[in-house]
Amino acid sequence: MTWNWEQDDWPNFSYDSSALKGFEEQFLHRSGLLFGAYKHINDEEKDTLKVDLISTEALKTSEIEGEFLNRDSIQSSIRRNLGLETDNRKIPPAEQGIAEMMVDLYRNFAKPLSHQTLFAWHKMLTSGRRDLKDIGRYRTHADPMQVISGPIGKEKVHYEAPPSTSMKAEMQRFLDWFKKTGPKGDEPLPALTRAGIAHLWFVSIHPFEDGNGRIGRALAEKALSEYLGHPALIVTSQTIQTNKKVYYAMLEQSNKDNEITEWLKYFSKTILEAQDETQTQIDFLIAKARFFETFQLNERQKKAALRMFKEGPKGFKGGLSAENYITITGTSRATATRDLQDLVLKGAFTKTGEFKSTRYYLKVKKE
Known part of the structure; x- marks a missing residue:
């Protein structure tokens, strides 16, 4: 098997830009709608949305790699890193690390990408790990x-x-391209x-012992945020996780x-779906306030x-029963x-069924 990096045209990727034009236009249009909707929620709701979206990304980007973390711990760590009120629970290293990386991405999306940025992210991601030789480098x-x-x-x-001997050169070429484009x-x-x-380029290089997928998805969000001039705040990893097999098959x-x-068409559709999900969450927050x-x-x-x-846009699973109400309210x-x-x-409230059902x-009310 000859891999992409072994071919003469590496890393000069080719693609049909005309096949992507419609996706690019939709992305910009939906970004405008999201930004407009975001302005219609108050500061407290903005903080809630911010924490929910960042924590969902942190949770799902980890789940894609088979690592299942605690949402409450991630949210607590994110709130703490953002300077928001939170509890004083002890946060496990994995939850703390991914939360720190996602908050750093949110805060510093506009800063130039460097080796040091990537090393810092890797240190955050591998917090508490003892099984890796190369952490933060x-x-x-x-071995292959x-x-x-x-x-x-x-x-x-x-x-x-x-x-591994080519990592420094490969990553310098990647960083030069990222800056130039x-x-x-x-x-x-x-x-x-x-x-x-x-x-795709980053995960093809696979420069770290572990964490390449999570950092690669963070880089995609950074690229989108740079283009928009503000944090993208879309649930890309949640969208990927919904159909993870397709994601890995496309890679x-x-x-x-x-x-x-074909990769860029798949990726573009994924981002548009993530924007739709984010719009749903904003609409839900507005509806909650009006309720x-x-x-x-x-x-x-x-x-x-x-x-x-609290159950989100999809609602209380199976509906609320009288027993649920008694338990919740005492x-x-x-x-x-x-x-x-x-x-x-x-x-x-709306009501369905009769008696015990x-x-x-x-x-x-939705917009």
């Missing part, structure tokens, strides 16, 4: 850097990256095109050839509604029945 091991699957003795090699560079590229190439397909139109402005609720009703809103069955009937009469749902 490019890999140096003599391979992406493999399958049991021992029957491994399948999906990709073999350039040798930025919005203020000598050869600026459209947003999605640059972000898609950056991600594998694209590491054998330097004609990458509490519209309806006068007692403390029990408010507590139950807040618990339901009230009696008779009071729960009166409260729920009142919420339906006010138009705050009765379920209640938030009635939120």
Whole structure:
């Protein structure tokens, strides 16, 4: 097998820019809509959205790599790093590390990309690790850097990256390109095109012992943020995680050839889907604010509604039952029945089913 980096045209990727034009236009249009919607929520809601989106990315970019972290710990660490009010819980190293990296990406997206930036991110990601030789620097091991699957003795090699001896040269060439193709560079590229190439190129080099996928996805977000002039704040990793097999299949397909139109089309569609999901979350926050402005609720009703809103745009799984309401509010069955009937009469909740099958749902108005 001849890998992309072994071919004569590496790393001069080729692609059909006309096939990407529509995606680039949609990205800019949706970015404008997101920015406009973002201005319609108050500062507290902006902080909530910021923490939710960053923590979702931190959680999902880790899950893509098979690492399942604690959301509450990640959110607590993010709030602490952003200077927001939080609890004083002890944060495990993995959660703290990914939170620090994502906050650094959010705060410093406009700073030039350097070896030192990447080394710092790698140190954050590998916080607490004792199994790696090279932390906060490019890999140096003599063994081939391979992406493999399958049991021992029957491994399948999906990709073999350039040798460790070439890392400094490969990464310097990558950094030079990243600077040159930025919005203020000598050869600026459209947003999605640059972000898609950056991600594929970086993971093709695979410069670190571990963490290459997470850093590669962060680089794509940095490229988009640089183009927009503000943090992109979209749930790219959540969108990828939803259909992870396709993501890995596209990466594998694209590491054998330097004609990458299909990769860039896939990547562009993924970013547009991520924008849609972010728009849904902003709309949900606006709807939540209007809900509490519209309806006068007692403390029990408010507590139950807040618990339901906590589940996000997809709502309370299976609907809210009277038993759920009693558990959440600590009230009696008779009071729960009166409260729920009142919420339906006010138009705050909708009701489905009868008797033990009765379920209640938030009635939120969407834009």
